Amino acid sequence: MMDSCVRTGAQLKETGFGYTLSLIGGKYKMVILYWLAETKVMRFNELQRSIGSISFKTLSVMLKEMEADGLVDRKEIPQIPPKVEYSLTERGQSLMPVLDMMCHWGEQNRTSVLEEQEESPSIRIG
Template identity: 55%
Template sequence: MKAPYDEVDITPFNYAVSLIGGKWKMQILFWLWKHEIMRYSEIKKALGEVTHKMLSNRLKELESDGLIIRHEYPGVPPKVEYYLSEKGQSLMPVLQSICQWGHEHIEDNNIQ
């Protein structure tokens, strides 16, 4: 007899979590969702305590996974902007649902 968990295909869930899991990824996506186009310094300021190395790594991962687009304009110093890709945009209803859930339950723990 099969165990109930043998019939569940967790692969799609694991894939989705691998893209958005990890510290700062969801916050980066949130800010790009709300501001559409942001420069590196704007993202860093919006996140607050993130280190340069952490932010740089997370942006590279999100770009590699196809969730954000990095556009570099020629010049000295080069101007770089980040924005959500089509794939990243398709994730925004999920982020919106998480935000809505947060609004509905924020009072539960007196978190503000």
């Protein structure tokens, strides 16, 4: 499967892999996708609390970028005080199989590394 993405001599940014990384790369974008997939709709403060280690400014920038890339929908609800909700667009939801595959890979490999660690105490995770 990966062979189709790897092209000899191609610049990374010119590949589908590079494009995908440009949309979900960085410290928080996949975490934002995870929480929005998990809860469907979240307000800014809920999202910030769920992530925990993200600043107001960073979350704001990430959400604006993801909205511009068509991954996240921002819905303003006119009331006092104003209410803003975020959710995944159809395009954002189409990334969920990618995240599911990463989760599956992580579960398989985390388990195998933990087993190796038990057999050989010199191997350590993180």
